Amino acid sequence: MSARARAVRAVLALGLAAPLLTGCFEEPSPHEAVRDFLLGWQSGDYAAAARRADGDPATVRRALEDVRLQLDAASIRFSIKDIAHDGDDGRADFHAEVDLGENNPLWQYDGLLPLHLVGGEWKVRWSPSVIHPDLHAGQRLAVATVPVGRKPILDRDGNPLQDETPLQVAGVKPAKIKDPGRLCEELSRVTGFAQDRLLGRILSSPPQDFVALATFGRNKYQQIKDKLAAIPGLEIVTDNPPVAPKSPVQIVGRVTAITAEAEQQLGGPQRAGDTIGRDGLQRAYQDQLTGSTETRIVILDSKTWQQVKELKAWPGRQNTEVRTTIDSRMQSAGDDAVRGSRPAALVAVQASTGEILAVSTSELNQEKDALAGKFAPGTAFSIIAAHGLLKGGLDPEQKVPCSADRTVGGARFQQPGILGLVAPSFQTDFAQGCVTALASLARRINGPALASSAAEFGIGTGWRLPLRSFSGSVPGAGDDAAVAKVIAGQSARVSPLSMALVAAAVDSGTWRPPVLVLSPEQPVTTSEPSARPAPGPVALDATVTGRLRTLMRAGVSSGSAHAATAPGGTVYGVASQVTQTDKKQRRTLSWFVGWQGDVAVAVMAESGDPGTAATMAGSFFRDSNVQP
Template sequence: MTVHVDGPRNERRDGRRHGNRPPSRGLRALALTGLVTAAATVVAYAAGLGPFADADGPDPAAEAQARAFLADWSANRLPSAAARTTRPGTAQEVLDSFTDGLDIEGPEFTTAGPVENGDGTVTVPFTARMPVTGLGIWSYRSALPLREQDDGSWKVDWTLSLIHPRLSGTAKFRLEREEARSVEATDRHGALLSADRHPSLSPVLAHLGGVGPRGAVHLVDRVTGEVERTETTFGKNRDLTAGKPVRTTLDADWQAAAERALAARARGRNAALVALRVDDGEILALANSPASGFNRAASGTYAPGSTWKIVTTSALLLKDAVAPGDIVNCPKYLTVGKRFQNVETSHHPGATFRTDFTESCNTAFISLRDRLGDGELGEVARTYFGVGQEWHIGVPSYDGSVPVPQDETEKAASMIGQGRIQANPLIMASVTATAVSGTFHQPSLIEGAEDTTRTTSLPREVVGQLRALLRATVTDGTAQVLAGLPGGVGAKTGTAEVSDDQDNNGWLVAHRGDVAVACVVEEGVTGGGSAGPVVRELLATMPQSSAG
């Protein structure tokens, strides 16, 4: 359940915040809302439970404490997580050794509903996704026991088995790695690709065609080291190389330009960029900063912020719930359980929906939430944009999540790409390509990639409206950082709240000709100010007709 306070602020046209005060942050958090990026914790947290929580059942404070514990763990705030338990010293020692010993970076958690036990304790089940560096995801289920304290507060009742059901005083986990096989690859024109020439492809080439690093997590006896069972293995995918270089859809020129743009404009922050062809989904560039390690461009899990308004707008247009010329007021604030807000000086009385889109007005979009059913946004994302279906692009990827909102506050947040909605640059580049073409094409990195997706094309009228709105955002709205580029560029900015102690992530998606691009800059504050310069650098470098 997700509650947001002071929702994400609209983008200024110059990509900066209004006013001289330090940026206030929304989505104040005590609770984990869903998935967190494996490279850096990107998750919205809830301040308590939603205003529509059932009065019966377990004490909401117990669930809030459980989610806060998982939120701290996912964000590597281990002392804070340990302090929420009945044995802080032991808890911190175990959390440290578990994460470091298994090379886990950025664990991700999803909670289920709390269960009240007969003895007055509460149990909160959860699913863990543990990204093991360089290998893949280890998923399992566990549960947090919570016990009420003498002062009426709740704490996680510490036991080794809450970390993993089979972790005990006699058994622990051990990670074993096998030496990775080298993979030769070429771009779409036959040019050789390598991590030396294109450093950002290092995490991509390591898994290309299913020939990635191999390894396993074993449960072993703490004294003898004898393996009791194998919990998970990595690297068992089929080998597509057949003794010759893997031919990819990448374009060496686009890849090099993407890496240069990140190096020049991301200012050393974690960032990722994807460029793909609109007409067939073939990936031209997939770049990460830093260049080695986690492939955040395809496997990251981020709240997409206002770039998600492309999907929200599609859902509204599909059912004639709004038209671009309709008046949809854009007030400074709107309270739905908690207060959502725009930039302090950003409000547009009497604004049309077109203005709401181009100025990225959060309150206007949230005010339209009753025109969509609770599960309708997710259904549109899946049916028309392929988000949440299983993609087979040629390397491991995260393919998005749009859960049904658990209350009205979370539904409001979902309208603007927050709550538990999760995406990454690969997904948002694909969303942009689908919006401007009308047809979803599964993104692909290798020729002949399996495609099990099933989608429906957007109506031509909706596509025309989306294209016009994206173009107007460049000419008149928050994406004017791209103004002046040739080729009729269309775009959408996004600012995604993360947590109380992190700056917002900056997003920008764009299309020109047959190319769609998406970029995220972690803690970039605004989309126009951080991701915007990266995308502009890329499009200014590459000729309009060089889409492969």
């Protein structure tokens, strides 16, 4: 019978089909020898595998165990591709899949088990090439990694929005460590990092390379530096990644060294950049800023540690800078404008693009409050109400009394300090922010018309930003009282960002969704849960917006927003004051919403002075040198 006729071939997955093989073949047959060897190796029963090899059992056991350690493998799985024998000699071709652990690739390769009969029993002819065809005596496997430093977040002009900050990196050169197990035990005790993961990183790395094991910020390092210094063989080096955020701090976000808790979530004691974004854009763009580590499987000379051959390489994902729309000069002007002891927020956008130029706060959070806060806008909401009223045919010169007290549909409205304006025009009422006059127009517009105007200004639509935001909400208004409360800005809720975009829409004639990041693109967070597609630009009625601009110019030139006046250009806007009560918290808010040139702003301050926000806006326009 020919050798080909005598060959028995099988293709099976060991983890699934091995139990079916028991009893299927009787010795002498190579199948059980191949099965037992690969199953023992796969399951970690190295003694069982060694019994099926012709080498020294202790040598075989140690070699197979070392492979898992040298690769820091989470698992190794095999499948038999082919088994053939002719007389006393045979061979088995197998396929190996090595899981290199979380955040690492799957290494696959084909191997060969040479077989021969020894005393009537099939054995694997042992040599290092059983592990991998290219591995020979005096050599070992290793996993070489090339970490990538964290990239910066930039402003619109390419300037970094963070400073370099020294971090302390604890690591080792494996070739210098006499007892890596003990070192990892002590480091684990001090840091909380998993001992087995620390050890796996050391044993799998090229012995001559510096292996980073843990990174510490200044405070954490000061707390444990004496304990770290007491660990023999542990080295401390300093890294200076760009991680200390500049203004706007909460938009840029903070970065921290990976902690033991974060390590459990991310996998492995080390990750590209060795830092993790805690909040802001640093968190939203973590993967883009850090990329992924380049990984290579290599064969090293066991004595010189020189690389003999590269078996496989994964280049990793390239990291990239994140370029924002923030204008650092305007950001500084915004910070100066709101600086003080009272809670305040200022958002500036480019009217022609929707790009966010500055997000400044005092005692408020830039993301949670300036972008995503839910505040009553008061008569600043009259911009939207006026849009609906003008579309419905209201003449800005129509006389609308401004009284100190007025009841509309059972809802009471009060306007202090406007006594004597018996029969002003709607334009004057708008400019002065007369809540009683504006509320009295509830019968000139209904709830759906108000909601339609609000939607044209992006209120209640689903924005898409990499950070949380709130586009605003308008409650259903089924009667005159409810409509009056919407017009007066008492029941509607907005964020400073949403109102800055309202001003931008009146200025440019088109409402545009906000933009915070110019590059790269990434999945983004909607302003509120919604199945609706992201909104696009909305062109507004040119005639109506023209009249709105006239109204908002009067708000600064002769109305309650006069404090926003700034040299170098004409300022348009409205000011308002409203008392908001939410969850037993009562606060009085001062608003300014308007623009100068191509820069639209919304300012909100907690203040009993209705002109506070307008004063802050004027300071911003003056210091930022906005061009008309």
